[in-house]
Amino acid sequence: MSDTSSAGTNFPRRDARDKLRGRTRYTVDQGRPGMLHAVLLRAEVPSARLLSVDTAIARKMPGVRAIATAADAPGRHGIGIADHPLFATGCIRYDSEPIAAVAADTLAQAEAAAAAIIIELEPLPAVISMEDALAAGAPLVHPQWRDYEVLLEGAARGGNVAWEATVVRGDTAAAFARPDVRIIESAFQVGRQNHLSFEPRAVVASYEDGRFHIETSTQVPWTVRNVTARILDIPASQVRVTVPAVGGGFGLKFDCALEPFAAILAREAGRPVRLVNSRQEEMLTCLCRENAEIQIRSAVTEDGEIVGREAVVLMDCGAYGGEQIFLTTMTAHTLGGNYRLGSVKIASRAIYTNTAPNGAFRACNGVYNTFALERHTDEICDAIGMDPLEFRRRNVLGDGDLGATGQVFEGNVLGPMLDRMAGLREAKPSKKPLAGDRLYGRATTVGTWFVFVGPSAATVNLNADGSATLVTSGVEIGSGSMMQSLPQIVASTLGLRPEDVIVRTADTDGSGFDLGVGGGRTTVSLGAASQAASAEVRRKLLGIASEMLQTAPERLVLENGRIEIIGIKGSGTTIAKVAERAQQVVGPLSGSGSFTGPGVAAMAGCARGHFIEAIDIPVFAVHECEVAVDPETGHVEVLGYTVVQDVGRAINPRAIHGQIQGGVVQGLGYALHEEVTIDANGRIRQASLETYRVPLAQDVVPVEISLYEGAPSIGPLGTKGAGEVPILNVAATIACAVSNATRRQVQQLPLTPPRVLELILGRGAALSFPHIANAWRDNVLTPIS
């Protein structure tokens, strides 16, 4: 029996006080004696042969201590395919690609020396858009793509198609040929989104006793360790990564970034090296949420049964595959999610272009796949004349239903969540009067995302003062999971107060492997490992206490820092006394725990080229909003926003509410005005906050929130990750509401005033993708039997 009273409370975060006092030292605030300052020399063209890099003059410049180029970094890294060198090697593939790195006594000296490096280039043709990349005879971004090491077998690749994941379940051809169906086809296009985490990517590296110590702003200390080793061609054990407080991540820092540059320079100089991206570098090389193009077609009966669905999703991975290779997997579970499908074919392709690589961003491609799916769903409802809420109630995935890849879903979750939303809607007046003379729209959408489980490790040491120390590779990026949910989980297992659980900051020398903080996995995976470690401590603790109290362990209960005999308050002793006793008789008490995703089965043969064929922990969301659209200016005002979110179990409701408000607002930026565009030279136009418009205080509304508890989850105490999913269906909901307000088909994001005006005036050309073939089969390299 264990006391779980500390779960389910609004435990405050312990890092707030120092953050509010300006005392927290993020990576950008770190300094070391003798520290050098580094800069990168970056390309200013999108595609060229790199004939020579001459650093002779630069090396003689004042203050210069080290210069690194491609010769210092032999390895290539990547997800699925090792296509990415640290420095441009042989050729330049995107504007701002690093060519050389310089460390000097001062930043100004490093900048001056970088400017003195002489490079010789021969221009090569570039493919800037996915349409360019897929055109017949297009130049290849990686002519040598066949030679790269493949890290995960099974996907089709070819030319500028970096990766292709396909889903084939059932006979869509037969479904589309049925005489009793309507065929509805839609096309969508979205741009990139910049995370704009306030702390840029930043690192301080040093080389001591034959090993690298990398202190960095990352979500993935173990990835940094392993990728740095791979690039430098050294054993991974030679790299130690530690992580101070991280000033925002949102997925940007879910990859190795600047760390290897600083490491190489530190080794050469024999001194610590600091490398921090300027805001302009962050804007130009941000691993954005990718731009994408989506074509989707459904065969639907008059009573709203979706008997067939075919979709093609093109994701721009930029010059290197990166996270998009993995994300091709997630199309099956997002665009292919939400609804029961009689048959389905999905092609999800990552496309190389000569543009800055993209990456992971909170709920990743789920955000635009949900936009596409929900807008398509509303277009279906228009076509068959069915109320969109009724259509969703009839079709959302429920207990025993099959997902796109044939996995069997457990529990009725989305249906009751729609009912919950209906209750909230009925309980309050519409905000329509606030629209005044403007066009008013309302929409409700559903979304499916997942918890990215995978391996985590934890150790718990029980100290003789009755406190516990939790050692993991988890990182606090701002979401609070390391500050709130983890200590709450450990405390609830050990009967301690969460404030008595010390959470050690990530250090790959001190803690076991972890996949990283992202994908909503911290509370679930690190939480489960922490719970297992705590359970081992608890068993040992009860063993000792049982002797001390002359009572069987199963008759003991841990609560409030004490071990009591069940039903007899004050009968026992303190945990501290038991820990102290244990130290004398068996040695200090500790426990270790580990976790990984158990794996859920897909239907055999459905999915090709997928990293995850079925999702271990689905997470569902229902969003609703009301908007006013000004027909004179095209401005969209959000009048009200409501979220019903599947959280499994809310162990810190107040913290989850904070995540939902913040995630929805990031989604509003994506839906309405955060726009990244790329010029003809492959350079991102929005190089600063002057042109990249994020939500301000005046743009936002308080989100009305209802946490849906009780859905099945393998997470500790029944939890699911809660920080990732709030952004999932914001763009979908806004787009559907704007469609309803304007009676026009929204096909593109963001819904900036000019775009909305075009829509209202009917001036925008309908989307068409010459590079997406009409017949689904003509879009895939994968042989489909």
Next chain:
Amino acid sequence: MSLHLNVNGEARISSCDPLTPLVDVLRDEFFLTGAKVVCREGFCGACTVLVDGHPIMSCLLPAGMAAGCEILTVESLASGGNLSPLQQAFEDYDAVQCGMCFPGMLMTLTSFLKQEPNPTRDDIKTALVGNICRCTGYERIVDAALSLIPTA
């Protein structure tokens, strides 16, 4: 040439070029790293400090221009072990996430609430027009500030 600055009530001497942005002097010379460099263009507000009581983007102000002025940074707000009422409200409302914008938010709102003791919710949002937060979605920051208004 040395520059005489009054920072958080202390006389400080800097050897920097007077054109150096004030934020760099505060952070790199005085190790007052509360003020954050996020955009260096005056858009984000994370480097906001008070100069003679006015909230100023310290990335845009040459340090020489602050000579002889009273400069207050976020490090000055708490006294002893006690947070200022606004800091305390932010903690009580669980408003903090990554924390990078809060030094600037605090300086802007501390100055604003002094000038405008009875603001509305909209007034507070207007006051935050120069302070971006990427994590929280703002509403809790506004809630916390409003909690200090006796009539609200």
